[in-house]
Amino acid sequence: xxYVLITALLISAPVFAGEVTGTxxxxxxxxxxxxxxxxxxxxxxxxxxxxxxxxxxxxxxxxGNTLGNVFVEIAAGLPEGKEYPVxxxxxxxxxxxxxxTPRVFxxxxxxxxxxxxxDGTLHNVNAAPVKNTxxxxxxxxxxxxxxxxxxxxxxxxPFRCNVHTWxxxxxxxxxxxxxxxxxxxxxxxxxxxxAGKYTVKATHERLGSQETELDVxxxxxxxxxxxxxxxxxK
Ligand SMILES: [Cu+2]
Numbered sequence: 675x676x677y678v679l680i681t682a683l684l685i686s687a688p689v690f691a692g693e694v695t696g697t698x699x700x701x702x703x704x705x706x707x708x709x710x711x712x713x714x715x716x717x718x719x720x721x722x723x724x725x726x727x728x729x730x731x732x733x734x735x736x737x738g739n740t741l742g743n744v745f746v747e748i749a750a751g752l753p754e755g756k757e758y759p760v761x762x763x764x765x766x767x768x769x770x771x772x773x774x775t776p777r778v779f780x781x782x783x784x785x786x787x788x789x790x791x792x793d794g795t796l797h798n799v800n801a802a803p804v805k806n807t808x809x810x811x812x813x814x815x816x817x818x819x820x821x822x823x824x825x826x827x828x829x830x831x832p833f834r835c836n837v838h839t840w841x842x843x844x845x846x847x848x849x850x851x852x853x854x855x856x857x858x859x860x861x862x863x864x865x866x867x868x869a870g871k872y873t874v875k876a877t878h879e880r881l882g883s884q885e886t887e888l889d890v891x892x893x894x895x896x897x898x899x900x901x902x903x904x905x906x907x908k
Pocket of ligand 1: 769772796797798835836837838840
């Protein structure tokens with residue numbers, strides 16, 4: 675009896691807090707996406723010489739049609755008025771290879787976002803937030819990084835480069851640290867959550883948003899699954 679009890683304690687020992695884990699899937703018809711044609715700018719094309727052609731990342735799927743680039747956040751249920759320290763480290767958005775990486779990301783309100791241009795070509799960064807101030811800044815080859823700060827929390831908004839029309843990224847500005855983005859295997863984990871009832875929201879740049887409510891235990895994971903399909907044509 676004693677042996678069984680000790681085993682159970684050891685197994686549960688590594689988990690000290692609650693978390694939300696889960697997977698996002700794509701249920702629709704999978705379109706044939708052509709690789710990006712960067713021939714318009716030799717500096718961009720050069721980056722891929724002898725390498726795989728750059729994929730169109732509008733739909734990033736893994737085995738079994740798991741869905742990447744889904745922004746997952748705690749949308750409700752956190753204690754009212756609680757403030758969370760803002761990281762001193764900047765978030766980073768690079769334009770390396772004439773693509774924004776990461777394509778989908780979150781920054782904290784008040785956190786610096788460093789935007790890098792290592793490409794030796796002209797990019798311009800056209801950010802279109804609604805609650806924060808929009809901007810459109812040229813980054814010629816000699817401007818290798820700029821820093822911006824968004825002060826107001828808001829949902830995903832686009833960054834585009836008007837020089838390279840295929841370049842797009844989506845940014846959310848968050849008031850708390852409980853958010854993440856799915857990898858191509860569709861999985862996500864939001865760790866270190868206090869026990870409670872939460873609304874978890876998942877957003878894809880083209881496939882919209884979904885919400886689910888769940889109870890996070892004091893120790894262990896609550897599971898969420900999100901299934902996206904193409905909005906029906908009207
Ligand atoms: Cu560009």
